[in-house]
Amino acid sequence: MVPERFLTPTGTEVSRTESEKVLSFGLGKRRCLGEVIGRWEIFLFLTTLLQQLHFSLRPGEPVDITPQYGLTMKYKKCEAFQIQQRFAMKSSP
Numbered sequence: 001m002v003p004e005r006f007l008t009p010t011g012t013e014v015s016r017t018e019s020e021k022v023l024s025f026g027l028g029k030r031r032c033l034g035e036v037i038g039r040w041e042i043f044l045f046l047t048t049l050l051q052q053l054h055f056s057l058r059p060g061e062p063v064d065i066t067p068q069y070g071l072t073m074k075y076k077k078c079e080a081f082q083i084q085q086r087f088a089m090k091s092s093p
């Protein structure tokens with residue numbers, strides 16, 4: 001699945017009605033019995049993959065990390081999405 005499918009152009013989550021939500025493991029009486037194992041497998045697969053990658057900023061592109069204060073401190077609105085796009089993802093040697 002393409003992650004952009006779940007994001008608005010500003011990087012917030014697309015709002016969906018209950019019937020439109022993605023239910024990877026099904027719902028109700030016949031829902032997946034292996035959901036916990038499945039989720040752990042996905043977690044281990046992704047963490048193993050992430051451990052092999054190296055994240056860095058593109059040279060010469062400054063990043064504004066001024067926080068926006070609220071209940072928790074976070075990046076300025078929409079900033080996180082733009083920062084994501086500025087990151088270059090490279091495989092480590």
Ligand code: HEM
Pocket residue numbers: 023024025026027029030031032033034035037038039042
């Ligand atoms: C990412 C991994 C997995 C996904 C996405 C997945 C997804 C699903 C889905 C969509 C169903 C059908 C639910 C329905 O009919 O409403 C299902 C059923 C089932 N899954 Fe999985 N599954 C995964 C991994 C596993 C694993 C690892 C096991 C066992 C160790 C497992 C065991 C089962 C069983 C036994 C059913 C039948 C449940 C029933 O009909 O009562 N699944 N799964």
